[in-house]
Amino acid sequence: MTVSLGYALLGAAILALSIYPLVLARDLLRRIVAANAFGTGIFLILVALGFRGEGATPDPTTHGLVLTGIIVAVSATGLALALVARMHAAGARLEDV
């Protein structure tokens, strides 16, 4: 059980670490990377919750949820990057953000 708890705490640490650049980074690309790391922290907590110890069957529903999350995260990342590129093409400066 300590393995599950350890990895869940690792997920919480990743999530907490990415909050600071997510809110304060001036470079929008860095914010998008931070949002991805934030998501990975959540995924890690979920998969750790489904882990049942060495050799035992893990909970496949958590794996399904995380797989869905990874695909949704990449589509959101693609949209965010296209928005940032468009913002720049329309004349916005990153320093204004």
Add this chain to the structure above:
Amino acid sequence: MTPLVLLDLVLGAVVLGLVAATLWSGSRARMTMLFIGFGGVVALVWMRLGAPDVALAEAAVGAALTGALILRAQGSVPAPLPERSRPWIIRGLVAGLSVAVFGALAWALISLDWKARPGLERVVEARLPESGVTNPVTAVLLNFRAYDTLLEMAVLLIATAAVWCLGRSSETPQLPPDDPLNLALLRPLVPLLCIVAGYLLWLGAFAPGGAFQAGAVLSGALLLLLVAGLPRAPGQMDTLRLRATIAAALLVFLGVAAATAMSEATLLQYPPHRAKDLILVIEAALTLSVAYTFLVLFQGGRPPPREVRA
């Protein structure tokens, strides 16, 4: 100390170090490279936690593809001026928020009764024979919780439509055309990637693999053709076929949902003897749609129309 504990400690330390290095790295190029490395190590963590399906998706999508998207965007978004530091009160507040979130999560996780936590693995195991596949993750994604995956495809299509509407894709940076290494690399690699994609698609029914991993690998082949500067390669022109391929997964999924709603009276409840065929049809459509969707996301806009031939 057993080797497994040692592995856990090393993995944890590397993941934490990489995420901190990624988010506080000096340059963007370094940030992107470290982020891809972070995704690779996280894939190892998924393997450690008995989630090989997630590990495959993380390596192909979370690390490689997201990394490629960010690398591609660097060219079209200029780097900001050197960071002007924000007022200390704001920095302090955000740091406090981060510590508070970690504290609250840690408290919740530690006070959880880890021996008695609920889980669905027994239910899934008991009903697995009815699902038509033997890989429990595929059974959850495409049978037991197929409705989630249906909506996920809708999200993917909406995001792609938004990127499509935001404008034309800018010129993709290309490999030097006359480099003999390019062709030597592309000739074996593109067919190999297509075979691996087909293999992963078929494998998903009974072993780690599946439509999303296969689609990501196939999009790798399409991206290679794109950066090699082959304008006639699939998916590089705004044609009806490209639009139809991107929408195919949702359309096929909706068709199956409508058919099952009429014949079985419940949305997406497959008749057990047809389940395997239906799942394979949906997964094949998913693979194609996902591959072309990622190609559009990578280009950051809709591809040029067919008439333009330079």
